[in-house]
Amino acid sequence: EVQLVQSGAEVKKPGESLKISCKTSGYTFTNYWIGWVRQMPGKGLEWMGIIHPGDSDIRYSLSFQGQVTISADKSISTAYLQWSSLKASDTAIYYCARRGFGNSGCFQYWGLGTLVTVSS
Amino acid sequence: QSVLTQPPSVSGAPGQRVTISCTGSSSNIGAGYDVHWYQQLPQTAPKLLIYGNNNRPSGVPDRFSGSKSGTSASLAISGLQAEDEADYYCQSHDTSLRGSGIFGGGTKLTVL
Numbered sequence: 001e002v003q004l005v006q007s008g009a010e011v012k013k014p015g016e017s018l019k020i021s022c023k024t025s026g027y028t029f030t031n032y033w034i035g036w037v038r039q040m041p042g043k044g045l046e047w048m049g050i051i052h053p054g055d056s057d058i059r060y061s062l063s064f065q066g067q068v069t070i071s072a073d074k075s076i077s078t079a080y081l082q083w084s085s086l087k088a089s090d091t092a093i094y095y096c097a098r099r100g101f102g103n104s105g106c107f108q109y110w111g112l113g114t115l116v117t118v119s120s
Numbered sequence: 121q122s123v124l125t126q127p128p129s130v131s132g133a134p135g136q137r138v139t140i141s142c143t144g145s146s147s148n149i150g151a152g153y154d155v156h157w158y159q160q161l162p163q164t165a166p167k168l169l170i171y172g173n174n175n176r177p178s179g180v181p182d183r184f185s186g187s188k189s190g191t192s193a194s195l196a197i198s199g200l201q202a203e204d205e206a207d208y209y210c211q212s213h214d215t216s217l218r219g220s221g222i223f224g225g226g227t228k229l230t231v232l
């Protein structure tokens with residue numbers, strides 16, 4: 001059974017750094033793209049970027065390029081999303097999701113989300 | 121302002137059929153990229169409903185169907201049930217955004 005288990009909720013201050021995780025199981029980690037999706041409070045879904053753990057190919061949405069860093073650790077089948085300096089506007093739920101169904105580009109499996117709250 | 125445009129809300133009575141549109145352009149849906157649909161129930165993670173324009177993952181009822189034509193796509197839900205009340209999002213990719221993924225703004229479905 002494919003599972004994506006995300007790290008717990010975080011409360012941070014503006015300017016602080018943060019790295020959240022998405023631990024996967026039930027499939028070969030290096031064979032599938034994993035992406036991150038943001039959902040700000042009361043708003044819609046935003047595609048942030050994806051990583052292919054097999055070759056570390058990373059694609060960022062233009063909106064998030066330079067704002068976040070996506071990475072993966074093949075040894076523990078885990079993907080990460082990190083910020084070097086958080087802003088209040090980073091407050092959101094962040095979902096990790098695994099692609100599926102060949103090259104369709106859809107997100108077949110989703111984590112439950114990590115709530116990040118940035119407040120002074 | 122999303123690159124893919126969805127109506128903010130739709131509604132229907134139990135048993136009725138509703139459709140949700142997703143309007144794009146020649147750089148995304150019209151460029152041949154597949155369209156996918158997700159259902160997000162309140163306070164839960166999104167769930168894949170339709171992939172590759174018109175394919176249902178295992179376990180998704182055949183009341184849900186997708187189509188694509190030109191620069192637009194649609195999600196149809198027939199035999200509406202109370203449990204279908206949720207937010208629905210279309211997703212595709214866009215050549216003008218270096219091929220990155222994009223979501224529609226989402227549509228709130230209310231079952232009357």
